[in-house]
């Protein structure tokens with residue numbers, strides 16, 4: 001098993017997403033025709049097939065819609081993170097994205113938990129959008 | 139009036155290689171063993187095979203070359219279990235249309251070569267790096283590195299929504315292994331109690347080790363021919379009575395029923411999308427004598443029972459726990475032991491079991507008077523088989 005952290009491959013299609021994350025911003029593909037935001041990243045709007053979506057900054061807030069807790073590492077890199085949670089977050093703007101949840105013990109995660117985005121810098125190119133419990137009043 | 143494919147094609151023969159954790163054989167070697175067994179089963183010779191449909195296990199051209207086949211109609215499908223029923227559907231339509239007469243449909247998996255499992259091995263799971271995530275919802279940079287994570291995500295949501303319990307899920311794991319213990323071909327022969335299940339370690343919580351398929355090597359061959367031709371062959375024909383296709387789009391997630399709200403699925407409380415397979419086969423759901431579904435992870439059985447309308451949303455988990463899916467129950471499910479314990483063969487070993495059940499060859503695990511059996515997977519895909527021309 002490789003010790004390296006698996007990282008996303010940057011393509012012409014997703015470059016804007018990762019560039020925004022490096023600036024500590026969460027963006028979603030956005031349709032310039034029907035104004036919807038969507039995920040995953042796609043060459044056209046999946047709701048109206050309009051081409052050339054742009055990027056729209058989103059609030060970074062949402063709720064945990066489901067989650068899992070890895071108790072076994074299938075990639076060596078994740079071994080010393082065990083147990084770790086992967087959450088599916090439904091953003092306030094609608095799309096669902098996956099990420100890890102920081103600042104909360106895995107056994108305290110619940111569906112419906114309000115969360116906000118935070119950023120984990122991996123290298124100069126890749127910063128991963130992650131989540132933490134929403135701190136009220138901020 | 140459109141042309142009706144109902145019962146126009148039949149299964150002429152089935153065969154398998156040995157299923158083992160590590161056979162030490164190549165996929166082509168295993169396929170040659172499965173093909174030989176299927177030919178013996180049907181009474182056909184290698185020279186009679188004029189079609190080769192490969193779901194997984196190698197490239198059709200190299201395979202035909204190595205196996206000494208001379209085929210005039212070859213197809214190569216994507217190497218996932220979801221293509222099992224579609225491969226057979228295309229074979230059925232092809233023989234019915236006269237494009238070929240005897241099509242060998244083959245599948246082989248060599249997990250031992252891949253490093254003992256998905257998500258990181260000798261050749262790491264490249265699917266996790268696909269744009270938008272892997273095909274089972276993987277996303278390796280977040281450590282979402284295993285196909286089971288998609289099923290775990292869906293089960294978490296399901297139990298939150300309906301209050302289903304881990305004990306109810308455990309009933310899938312224990313029932314399936316009870317069935318496997320009656321199947322000499324099955325890799326896992328021992329049975330487990332609910333206590334054993336609850337004591338088994340979490341792999342991807344809320345899924346335990348006993349919620350996951352065995353990983354193994356093996357191959358299956360299914361020979362498809364026309365209904366007319368099948369009647370002249372060695373064994374009693376098993377007709378492909380009805381089919382429904384693989385659905386795709388944002389309403390679908392490989393390991394969740396429609397409406398559950400996993401990944402980009404819209405969340406709704408609407409009952410299972412009605413399947414067209416029963417109408418196409420000319421049967422009612424109540425005519426189904428046994429149900430076979432892809433069960434790489436135990437929640438998938440619960441989801442399939444709801445997706446195909448045997449239970450209302452939220453009701454399949456307690457229904458399974460009541461014992462309805464055991465042999466002798468209202469609807470025996472995966473009498474072969476499924477992926478959970480017979481072996482993970484992309485749904486193909488399920489086809490072998492269906493054929494043997496409909497011929498009455500299953501001994502201690504025989505479903506009494508089995509006449510109509512259904513194979514189904516998530517994303518709506520299903521075949522209905524019968525030993526009578528429906």
Ligand SMILES: [Zn+2]
Pocket residue numbers: 031032033034035036045046047048049050
């Ligand atoms: Zn649009």
